[in-house]
Amino acid sequence: MRIATWNVNSLRSRIDRVERFLERHDIDVLALQETKAREEQLPLMGLQSAGYEFAYSGTSQWNGVALLSRVGIEDVEVGFPEMPGYGDPVAPEARAIGATCGGVRVWSLYVPNGRKVDDPHYHYKLEWLARLREAARGWIDTPTALVGDWNIAPRDEDVYDIAAFAKDTHVTPPERAAFQGFLDDGYVDVVRPHTPGPEVFTYWDYYRQRFERNRGMRIDFVLGSPSFAERVVHGFIDREERAGQGASDHAPVVVDLD
DNA sequence: ATGGTGGTCAAACCA
Numbered sequence: 001m002r003i004a005t006w007n008v009n010s011l012r013s014r015i016d017r018v019e020r021f022l023e024r025h026d027i028d029v030l031a032l033q034e035t036k037a038r039e040e041q042l043p044l045m046g047l048q049s050a051g052y053e054f055a056y057s058g059t060s061q062w063n064g065v066a067l068l069s070r071v072g073i074e075d076v077e078v079g080f081p082e083m084p085g086y087g088d089p090v091a092p093e094a095r096a097i098g099a100t101c102g103g104v105r106v107w108s109l110y111v112p113n114g115r116k117v118d119d120p121h122y123h124y125k126l127e128w129l130a131r132l133r134e135a136a137r138g139w140i141d142t143p144t145a146l147v148g149d150w151n152i153a154p155r156d157e158d159v160y161d162i163a164a165f166a167k168d169t170h171v172t173p174p175e176r177a178a179f180q181g182f183l184d185d186g187y188v189d190v191v192r193p194h195t196p197g198p199e200v201f202t203y204w205d206y207y208r209q210r211f212e213r214n215r216g217m218r219i220d221f222v223l224g225s226p227s228f229a230e231r232v233v234h235g236f237i238d239r240e241e242r243a244g245q246g247a248s249d250h251a252p253v254v255v256d257l258d
Numbered sequence: 259a260t261g262g263t264g265g266t267c268a269a270a271c272c273a
Contacts, residue, residue: 007273009264009265009273010264010265010266012265012266013264013265013266034265034273036265036266036272037266062265062266062271062272062273063272113272113273115272115273151273205262205263205273206262206263206264206273207261207262207263207264208261208262208263249263249264249273
């Protein structure tokens with residue numbers, strides 16, 4: 001079984017790329033983030049005729065998470081839809097959708113963007129991660145994958161120039177500690193062992209030819225529970241998907257299970 | 259400190 005995650009930065013504007021990606025890599029389950037549409041706006045006919053079922057949660061033009069599966073999709077659950085108190089048009093959205101696909105629990109995650117250190121969104125991000133971790137502890141003994149855009153670069157080598165991020169989110173100790181918490185609980189970054197070397201990125205900003213210069217960040221991850229991780233035989237980042245006209249700013253991340 | 263590009267939806271906000 002082959003599972004992928006991709007921050008697609010608008011599903012409608014990239015539906016052709018999504019369909020080609022699924023076909024090119026023979027994907028069974030695809031977790032999407034930043035779908036940027038209400039469910040009724042989504043162009044699903046081609047995907048349905050290709051045999052994919054769909055679970056979606058998105059209430060505005062921003063964000064939105066989805067799961068596509070051609071190996072079944074059961075017990076769909078929307079996670080963390082609302083954390084009151086921020087009075088923010090973005091925060092009330094659901095940022096996680098989970099389903100059991102082919103016997104594996106997959107959570108498509110869009111971890112909040114903290115914007116600036118100490119911005120209310122930054123604190124919201126940390127709080128959201130703490131709540132996710134609490135829930136994820138309960139899933140550790142089942143085959144579970146927490147996949148998606150974590151908006152955290154866990155190591156210095158996960159950004160193109162750590163000095164350039166001195167005052168930025170994504171690399172602060174509290175964010176990294178939040179990410180490490182999942183590892184401490186037993187989740188495993190199942191892709192990194194298959195992508196050796198520093199500066200192996202999943203995201204490159206659209207500006208200033210960051211992709212062409214490989215000035216990127218590694219912020220998209222597949223964290224597997226032990227019973228998931230032990231089934232992973234391969235993983236890779238589809239860097240080619242970031243190239244050319246009409247690319248998302250994120251590349252898909254793919255894992256193979258036995 | 260700002261601005262660079264791209265998406266949504268047609269001004270301003272988000273990444």
